[in-house]
Each structure stands twice: as C-alpha cells, then as structure tokens.
Amino acid sequence: MSDTRSPAAKTFFDDIAGLRGIAVLLVVLFHAHVPFVTGGFVGVDIFFVISGFLITRLLIREYERTGSLSFKGFYARRARRIIPAAALVIVVSTIGAALTMPLLKVFKQAIDLLAxxxxxxxxxFLSQNADYLAGAIDGSLATHFWSLSIEEQLYFVWPLAVFGAAAIASRTALRRHVSMRVAVGVVVGAVTLxxxxxxxxxxxxxxxxxxxxxxxxAWQFGVGGLIAVVAPLFALRWKSPRITAAVAILVGWLGFAGIIVAATMIDAHTPYPGTAALLPTMGAALVIVSGQLFPASARAPFAPLRPSAGRVASEPLRPSVGRVASEPLGEEAYRDQSHRPTLTVARLLATPPLTFLGRVSYAWYLWHWPAIVLFETVTGASSWPVLLLVSLVALGIATLxxxxFEEPIINNRELRRNASASISVGVTGVVVGLTVxxxxxxxxxxxASRDTVANAALSYQSVFGNERGEMAGPVVPNPFQAYDDRPEPHDCLIPVGESTAGHDCTFGPDHGTPVVVFGDSHADQWSEAIRSIGASHGWRIHQFTKAACPAQNLAPRRGVGDPYNQPECLRWRDGALADIQAVAPRIIFVSSLSTYVPDRDDVEQAWDDTLTALRATGAKIVYIADTPYPGxxxxxxxxxxxxxxxxxxxxLDGFTRIEPILDEQARGQSTDILTIGVNDLLCDGNLCFPARNxxxxxxxxxxxxATAAEVLEPALVRQLDAARFDYGGR
Known part of the structure; x- marks a missing residue:
C-alpha cells in the first residue's frame, strides 16, 4: 500500500486496509459455507478494485514526479510482496496433499499447484472446463489462486499501458491539448469498457x-484505476466542509450497502460476473471514493493545499490521507472540529479489527482454503461451524x-534498496514452487507405475464369469491412465462450450443399416461397444452425442447455470433430433445421465418429448439404462x-435416479422400447463396486x-439376443 522507493510522502489508507479486511472476510465466510453469505465470493471483486486503485495511483504519482516509470522498481516491489508468501503456501500445500491424499489426487494437486x-x-482451470461457482474445483488446493493469477497477469501489463498513455501525452505534440491524467484515463477507460x-x-x-x-x-481493476486517475478532483474545496462530509457519508454507506447486498443476495446460481458484478464492484468503488473525499485519519482532513516538489502545478493536490511520513500537519490546519464526520464508512473501516484483517488479508486468503480442503480430506467434516473454526485457525497461521515471514521480507532494508535483489527473491519463490x-x-x-497389471488381456468371462474374486491389487486401466481411457475418437463427444463435432462421426459401410447413437456422455461411453456390435451386422452408425446435454428435452430452469441449461445445449438437441429424422434410422440407441434434476414430473415430460420425436422416425428404440453414479x-x-x-x-441409490422408461415398463407401458443394462454386473443389490477381477x-x-465398456459388450449382446432383437431393424 505504500511506495517505499518514492522520495515523496508515503501514504497508508486505513480505510482501504479495512476494506481489504471486509473482502477477505466475505471470501472466507463463503468458503466456510456460512449461511446467508451466499455471495461472499464478491470479496474477490473488491480486491480487484482496490488493486486497480492502488497500483494505478502509484504509477501515476511516480510519472508525475519523475516523468517516467521504473519498471524494475515496480516489479521488484510486486515480487517481494506477493511471491514469497504464495510460494510458502504452495510448498506446504504440496506436502499436505502428499501426507493426506491418495496418489492420483496428489498428482492432480501437484499439477494445479504447479499452475x-x-x-x-x-x-x-479454464482448460479443464472447470466452473468455480459450480464447485468444479472445490477439491483443489489451488482453487483460490485463480484470482491471484489474474492480478499477477494484470500487474505485468498495467504499467506498460499507463506508461504508454502517459508518454504519448507528455512527450508528443498532444501535450499541448491533453494532460497526462486524461490520456491515462482514456486508455484505462477503454480497457474497462x-x-x-x-x-x-x-x-x-x-x-x-x-x-x-x-x-x-480487467474492468474491475480498471474501475479502481479510474478512481486513481480522477483523484485530484477529490481535493477541490467544496463550498462547505459540511457538504463534503455529507457527500462522503452518503456515497460511502451506499457503496457499503451495495457490498453487503451483493454478499447476501447473490449466490452460485446467479449468472456471474455479467451485470451482477456491477453491484459489488461499484460498491467498492464508492467506498474508496468516500475515503478519498473525507479521509479516515483524525488528523487535518481539510488541510490547506500546499505545493509539493515535483508536482504538476496545474493539478490540485489531494488532502493528506492517513499517516503521511514527510508532511505532518498540525491541528491548526483544521480549526472547525464540528465539521469532522464520525459517521463515514471510512471511520468504520479504519477501526483496528478491520485494519488488522486488512494487514493479514493476503496471508489469510492464501492459507484458509488449503486448511479447509486438507481438513475435509482428513476428517470428512464439512459443516459450516467446523469449517469456520478451521478458518479461524488459518487466521492464526496467517498472522504468524x-x-x-511476509513482512520481514517486505521491509528488509537491503531488498528495499536493491531492486535486483527483490526480483531475485521473487524468481527464487517461483522456482521453488515449480520445483516442489x-x-x-x-x-x-x-x-503409480509399479501398480500395473502384467497381463491386461481381460474378457467378459475372466471378469464376470467367476466369483467376485480379487478385490485388491493393480487394475486395468491404472488409475493414472483411467481418465484417458475413453471411446475413440474423442471428438465425437462434443465438448461443453462447442456446438459441432470435430470429427466425422459416421461409421460403417455406406449402404449399411442406418443406426443412431444419441445422448450425452453416458451414451458416448457405449459408442465403441455399439460399433463393435454393428461391425457384425453391417450397420451404418451415426453418432449424436454432446457432453452434459441430456437426451431428454429438459426445459431451461431459471437461475441454473449448469451446461445442460445453456442455449448451446438446447440448440444442439433440437438440431440432433432434426438430423436423426433426416437419417431415417432403423435402430436408435439412446442413453442419458439420470441425475440431472430431482423433479420427477419435469424429467417424465422431458423424456416424453424426446421419445415422441424418436418414435416419429419409425426406428426401433433401444434404451441403455444409466450406469451407477458414484459421485x-x-x-x-x-x-x-x-x-x-x-x-x-x-x-446405487446414493443419488436420486429418475428413469421414467424403466418405471413405465415395470407398469407394462412403453413396451415398444427395448431396455438393456449392466447394473446387475456392477452392483450387488444396492452396493456398487469400483472394480472387479x-x-x-x-x-x-x-x-x-472404455476398457470396462468393451468387456461388458457381450452382456449387451446377450440381452439383445434374449429379446430376439432384429439387428436389421425390421
């Protein structure tokens, strides 16, 4: 929060320190699942605004003093301030994972922490299609680093943007028409918009x-930057200190209320950031503006403006804020004590408890999430009072x-004097984190390579023809290989976020019996087995499968951001059904996840819609019952x-499974659909197994x-044969 290399006054904003405390508190309460703080993740938005304000202010003030920027000095301060503490948490998290988690999870944690x-x-995380608000990365020790990565990336480019704008305005013919701050404001404003x-x-x-x-x-960073750009306006004297105080009170509490409303009314189902992020972002901006209008410092909030060395004469100076090292102001600067407001939000934020949280906010943000994940891994406990207690323990660790660790490095005299040494400390931290x-x-x-089956030639008979037998030892595929053990070609399952397949997904002889495979990834998992069956019967197979897009025509559900509810999914299903009609198939294999929504009426209607469209083709429909869902x-x-x-x-019943086709057939209905499944081989009654023989x-x-599906193929064939299925679709 201070420019330690600057010869000018060093300013510490107590109210902004308190705002940091509020931000980290909201994030921690959200991660601890404390009731009513459903939108606590907006604390990250507040951090972005604060960082944009402080960094832009620092850069502008340095350019005003020196006519240039010391990029080396800037990056040295960031390296000293941010990287060592993060590297320590990364190393400790890696060790914690190794001591508490299964081998494959340690590997995944190492990859996340490496990033x-x-x-x-x-x-x-984006490369993995991981949705933070959907909880896709809740088990990762590195989940919270996504926001820190954004800040680091912005720290790299922001000084370049500010310097470029300032240099154009001050070193070209434009200097006669455009001030440096206006130029920076235009660039920051354009980026923000x-x-x-x-x-x-x-x-x-x-x-x-x-x-x-x-x-x-970046726009949230930019909002803070724009406040820094217009900061001199806050120093303009109003007609009366009372007016300034009134404006500061109104603006500050309005912004604070916006933050609280966002933290309690927004939740994981709110489309975010979108327009919803405007509320906490602008709330944080108003709180900062309030503190600039009427500082939280009890000393001389309306001191007479005095020129300062190196300052551009035409720009008004901002009143002193907080603790000013080189320009102490006496009480004579402010005689009318009756105008000093006690109700500004800045005064609240400048209280010791909040400024303390602000002081340790970075460390608490770093430590609390690994503490929660490791605790849940070891104990399985996840109630909010327990997680809140864990977070408080993490606060103690963060304080230490x-x-x-953190402040001794930041305040080290040699590191503050020697930018190269500071950068070396940062580079060392990165190298240590990467190495570990x-x-x-x-x-x-x-x-893991030790746990490999010597003879991987498995068959239906060797796996299911005997008693359950082995329930320990190496398996095929090895757990480290399992994720990639999926049907080929991978591109026939259209990924989330895309609308077309990246491969020609038609297989078999040109004039073969037209057959369709339709559904989501639970249909795709059987695609190779169906192609193997079709190879013996001259099938021309057309595959229509998309990840997280159910075959059943589930209607959009308000406030649900899951992929199945997105427009791309709805368009794909409508297009696939139209294409299936054009194919004029004789046989349709259809399957879909049975746990999308818990509302039976909605699911029954959705299946009725889809089956009506499939029946209209005149094809024989084969429904493959959904496989057990471990979760x-x-x-x-x-x-x-x-x-x-x-x-x-x-x-098996650990999750609500809704398959109307099976229910109807149990009542003697939908007999025109043939149902097949393998759950009796994967489970013993209600108990399901991860592996067998x-x-x-x-x-x-x-x-x-894919290995399991291949081994289970004979089970599908036996059920088709037992039903006297006509492989020609007649």
Missing amino acids: AAAQVANWH ASLIAAIRITPTDPATAYMATYTR STLF TMIAGILTVQI FQIADCMSGAMDNWHKCDFE KILFYRDDSHLT
Whole structure:
C-alpha cells in the first residue's frame, strides 16, 4: 500500500486496509459455507478494485514526479510482496496433499499447484472446463489462486499501458491539448469498457470463462484505476466542509450497502460476473471514493493545499490521507472540529479489527482454503461451524506468516534498496514452487507405475464369469491412465462450450443399416461397444452425442447455470433430433445421465418429448439404462486403495435416479422400447463396486472406462439376443 522507493510522502489508507479486511472476510465466510453469505465470493471483486486503485495511483504519482516509470522498481516491489508468501503456501500445500491424499489426487494437486506457481492457475482451470461457482474445483488446493493469477497477469501489463498513455501525452505534440491524467484515463477507460462488455456477453454462454478469464475481469481493476486517475478532483474545496462530509457519508454507506447486498443476495446460481458484478464492484468503488473525499485519519482532513516538489502545478493536490511520513500537519490546519464526520464508512473501516484483517488479508486468503480442503480430506467434516473454526485457525497461521515471514521480507532494508535483489527473491519463490510441485508430480507417477497389471488381456468371462474374486491389487486401466481411457475418437463427444463435432462421426459401410447413437456422455461411453456390435451386422452408425446435454428435452430452469441449461445445449438437441429424422434410422440407441434434476414430473415430460420425436422416425428404440453414479472420483480413490478396493464402494441409490422408461415398463407401458443394462454386473443389490477381477470400472465420478465398456459388450449382446432383437431393424 505504500511506495517505499518514492522520495515523496508515503501514504497508508486505513480505510482501504479495512476494506481489504471486509473482502477477505466475505471470501472466507463463503468458503466456510456460512449461511446467508451466499455471495461472499464478491470479496474477490473488491480486491480487484482496490488493486486497480492502488497500483494505478502509484504509477501515476511516480510519472508525475519523475516523468517516467521504473519498471524494475515496480516489479521488484510486486515480487517481494506477493511471491514469497504464495510460494510458502504452495510448498506446504504440496506436502499436505502428499501426507493426506491418495496418489492420483496428489498428482492432480501437484499439477494445479504447479499452475499456481507459474501464475496461470485461472487459465489452467479454464482448460479443464472447470466452473468455480459450480464447485468444479472445490477439491483443489489451488482453487483460490485463480484470482491471484489474474492480478499477477494484470500487474505485468498495467504499467506498460499507463506508461504508454502517459508518454504519448507528455512527450508528443498532444501535450499541448491533453494532460497526462486524461490520456491515462482514456486508455484505462477503454480497457474497462471493453472488458465489461466482454464479461456481460460471455457470461450467459460460457460462465466459467467469464468468471476466471483475465480479460473479463480487467474492468474491475480498471474501475479502481479510474478512481486513481480522477483523484485530484477529490481535493477541490467544496463550498462547505459540511457538504463534503455529507457527500462522503452518503456515497460511502451506499457503496457499503451495495457490498453487503451483493454478499447476501447473490449466490452460485446467479449468472456471474455479467451485470451482477456491477453491484459489488461499484460498491467498492464508492467506498474508496468516500475515503478519498473525507479521509479516515483524525488528523487535518481539510488541510490547506500546499505545493509539493515535483508536482504538476496545474493539478490540485489531494488532502493528506492517513499517516503521511514527510508532511505532518498540525491541528491548526483544521480549526472547525464540528465539521469532522464520525459517521463515514471510512471511520468504520479504519477501526483496528478491520485494519488488522486488512494487514493479514493476503496471508489469510492464501492459507484458509488449503486448511479447509486438507481438513475435509482428513476428517470428512464439512459443516459450516467446523469449517469456520478451521478458518479461524488459518487466521492464526496467517498472522504468524505475516509477522515472521511476509513482512520481514517486505521491509528488509537491503531488498528495499536493491531492486535486483527483490526480483531475485521473487524468481527464487517461483522456482521453488515449480520445483516442489514438479518433483511431487514425477514421484507420484513413478510410484503409480509399479501398480500395473502384467497381463491386461481381460474378457467378459475372466471378469464376470467367476466369483467376485480379487478385490485388491493393480487394475486395468491404472488409475493414472483411467481418465484417458475413453471411446475413440474423442471428438465425437462434443465438448461443453462447442456446438459441432470435430470429427466425422459416421461409421460403417455406406449402404449399411442406418443406426443412431444419441445422448450425452453416458451414451458416448457405449459408442465403441455399439460399433463393435454393428461391425457384425453391417450397420451404418451415426453418432449424436454432446457432453452434459441430456437426451431428454429438459426445459431451461431459471437461475441454473449448469451446461445442460445453456442455449448451446438446447440448440444442439433440437438440431440432433432434426438430423436423426433426416437419417431415417432403423435402430436408435439412446442413453442419458439420470441425475440431472430431482423433479420427477419435469424429467417424465422431458423424456416424453424426446421419445415422441424418436418414435416419429419409425426406428426401433433401444434404451441403455444409466450406469451407477458414484459421485466421487473413483480413479482418485482407487489410487490410494490398491490394498482394498472396498474403500471405494458406493450405493446405487446414493443419488436420486429418475428413469421414467424403466418405471413405465415395470407398469407394462412403453413396451415398444427395448431396455438393456449392466447394473446387475456392477452392483450387488444396492452396493456398487469400483472394480472387479483386475478391471477398473470408472474413469471419473460418473463414466465407465472404455476398457470396462468393451468387456461388458457381450452382456449387451446377450440381452439383445434374449429379446430376439432384429439387428436389421425390421
């Protein structure tokens, strides 16, 4: 919060320190699942605004004093302030994962933490189609680094943008017409507007990208930057201190109320950031403006303006804010004590408890999330009072980290004097973080390579023809290989966020019997098995599958941001049904996840709509019953359960499964549809197993491995044969 290299006055904003405290408190309460703080994640938005204000202010003031910017000095301060503390948390988190988590999960944590050390955590999670608000990365120790990565990326480019604008305005013919601040304001304003438009446009179609991409969050940084640009206006003397006080009170509390409303009314189902992020962002901006209008400092809030060396004469000076090192102001500067407001939000934020939280906010933000994840991993406890207690313990750790690690580095006299040394400290922190996480990843792979089945030639008979037999030892595929053990070609399952397949998904002889495979990823998991069956019967197979897009025509649900509810999914299903009609298939294999929504009436109507469209083709419909849904990463679990696979058992009815076709057939209805399934092979009654006789059934929390589907193919054929199925579709 201070420019330690500057010869000018060093200013500490107590109210902004308190605002940092509010921001980190909201984030912690949200992560601890404290009731009513459903939008606590907006604390990150507040951090962005604060950072934009402080960094832009620092850069502008330096350019005004020197006519240039010391990029080396800027990056040295950032390296000293940010990287060592983050590197410490990354190293400790890696060790914690190694001590508490199964092998494959340690590997995944190492990869996530590696991205955090490289300052690209947000792009790493986006590459995995991970939606923060949907809880897709709740189990990662590096989840919270997405926002820190955005700040680091903006710190890299922001000084270049400010310097470029300032230099054009002060070193070209434009200096006669445009001031340096106006030029910087134009550039920052343009970036802010472009970023805001991008965020609003992308949120409905790709909420994960809108939430974690740097270019959709830069506008919040820019809002803070614009306040810094217009800061001299806050020094203009009003007709009366009373007016200034009244404006400060009104603006400040209005902004604070906006933050509180956002934190309690917004939730994970709110399309975010979109337009919803305007509320906490502008709330934070108003709070900062209030503090600039009427500082929280009890000393001389309306001191006479005095010229300062190096200051551009035409710009009004801002009154002293907070503790000013080189220009102490006496009480004679402010005689009318009756005008000093006691009701400004800045006064609240400048109270010791909040400024203390602001002081340790960075460390608390870093430590609280790994503490929560590791605690849940070890104990399984996730109630909010317990997690809040864990977060308070993390606050204690953060305090120690701040006092005995972070601040000694920040305040080290030699590091403050020597920019090269500060940069070296930052580089060392990055290297240590990268090295530790890479070593952890390499070691886990080496250890996992020992657990490999020597003879991987498995068949239906070897797996299901015997008693359950082995329930310990290596499996095929190895848990580290399971995620990639999926049907080929991968591109025939259209990914989330895309609308067309990246491959020609028609298989078999040109004039073969037209057959369709239709549904989501739970239909795709059977695609190779169906193609194998079709190869013996001359089928021409057309595959229409899209990840997270159910075959059943689920209507959009208000306030739900899940992929199945997105316009791209609705358009794909309508287009696929039209294309299926054009194919004129004789046989249609259809399958879909049975746990999309818990409302039976909605699901029944959705299936009625889809089956009506499929029946209109005149094809024979084969419904493949949905496979058991573990709801947790089986491969992760198995990587730590090679000595006893039963550690990863789960219940078939652990999630609400709704399959109207099966219910109707139990009542003697929908008899024109043939149903087949393999759940009796994967479960014993209500108890389902992750593996059997050397074969791993699941590649993730829901889908069968391609190996398992291949081994289960004979079970499908036997059921088709038992039903005297006509493979010619007649």
